[in-house]
Amino acid sequence: MTKKVVLVTGGSGLVGSAIREVIAGERPENEEWIFASSKDADLCDPASTAAMFEKYKPTHVIHLAAQVGGLFANMKYKVEFWRNNIAMNDNIFQECHKRGVEKLVSCLSTCIFPDKTTFPIDETMIHDGPPHFSNEGYAYAKRMVDVQNRMYKAQHGCNFTAVIPTNIFGKHDNFHLDNSHVIPGLIHRGYLCKQKGEPFTIWGSGTPLRQFIYSNDLARLMIWTMREYQEADPIILSVGEEDEISIADVARSVAKALDFQGEVNFDTTKADGQFKKTANNAKLRKYLPDFKFTPFDEAMASTVKWFMENYETPGAVRK
Structure with missing residues (x-):
């Protein structure tokens, strides 16, 4: 071959x-x-x-x-x-x-x-x-x-x-506090809140689905x-659409992976953005009906573990 x-x-x-x-x-x-x-x-x-x-x-x-x-x-x-x-x-x-x-x-x-x-x-x-x-x-x-x-x-x-x-989302993501997507941004902010003993505040109501x-x-x-x-x-x-998850549940998954024991709250004075942006994965499922996605909490735990292990490594995590 x-x-x-x-x-x-x-x-x-x-x-x-x-x-x-x-x-x-x-x-x-x-x-x-x-x-x-x-x-x-x-x-x-x-x-x-x-x-x-x-x-x-x-x-x-x-x-x-x-x-x-x-x-x-x-x-x-x-x-x-x-x-x-x-x-x-x-x-x-x-x-x-x-x-x-x-x-x-x-x-x-x-x-x-x-x-x-x-x-x-x-x-x-x-x-x-x-x-x-x-x-x-x-x-x-x-x-x-x-x-x-x-x-x-x-x-x-x-x-x-x-x-x-x-x-x-995953390992090697851009975790910059001001210029990152929602999950790496939440991980970084949750980590700092844990370090400082502050409440973990999420912008918006947490209801949008992604x-x-x-x-x-x-x-x-x-x-x-x-x-x-x-x-x-x-x-x-x-x-699939059935696996859409709310931003509130994402934040709770982040807190769980960080072992964050403090208060998690939502700042509803901040805008939520679009409620949902659902994509249809029927074409993928036609080809791969039995493909197994990593459970969300498991994937989050792996990502947070990598973030914490590499936080102090120069150049590894964008801050």
């Missing part, structure tokens, strides 16, 4: 690190995995991207690298988010096509879906209306990946596709996508 050479861009981030951990446990004999970071290439530069492909000669690519940021950055730098992500994606697509890469899997986000839509959202609804104005640069650039996948397949027969995960996917579960599903999934059309990778 010919050996696969799998190149993972953005290989040092949350999802890349999870894929590395899963592959280390599998030890596949017919696959060589390369986890590239920004140190390996400037993916906005065609020559730098080409040099990385020439060096590693991948047969398969999982493309995780992207310019990402919080609300403020997305609103202030819309042009940069558009141009840099378009450039990265175009360079990756071109190299994969030119070099006959057998499979390219890109990673999208549920934020690319229309701002005004019905729920649950599914893979057919990506282009049904404009995304939220606050992140339109990033969202439109990512939507073009879906368009490119279909065009490259139609014209060149390329086996290129994309996955759309819901809210990801679907969270543990990074190691996403890694397993992305590896499956790379090996088995043959459609150009994207696939949502998520727990």
